[in-house]
Amino acid sequence: MERIRALKYKYRISELQKLSTAVKRRRRKENMWITKIIELTDKLKKLEKANLREEAELRQVLYITGVVWECSNCHRTFVLYNPKSEGYNYCPVCGAKFKEYVYLEDD
Incomplete structure (x- = not known):
């Protein structure tokens, strides 16, 4: 046992x-x-x-049916008609604040 x-x-x-x-x-x-x-x-x-930068430029790159814009910080492109009136103050990808909107005519 x-x-x-x-x-x-x-x-x-x-x-x-x-x-x-x-x-x-x-x-x-x-x-x-x-x-x-x-x-x-x-x-x-x-x-x-x-x-990341605190501020960036939103540059108009191309104009076709919409307007192609590029963030100067992350270099991503977006199709927007008028970013100022649509309320795009920040980049949706990197979050940088747009301090300036550079149009093709300005170049």
Whole structure:
């Protein structure tokens, strides 16, 4: 009887050790991913701060049926008819405030 108890006890201990090892491995992996996410978030914040200006120009690039405008900060293009009257004071991509609207006739 004692021998059976001893075997059951030994079996339970080995199962607990396996479970403990598995939990430790999983925690290490989770910590590794959390660390990577934090590092990437920090890098992204630094890049955003480096690339963003507080003010930008909205330049008219082309006139077809609509008017194609380009942000001087992020260099993305948009089709807008009249950005001033439509209320576009900020770039929808980078968030820079438009301090000036440069029309093709001004160039």
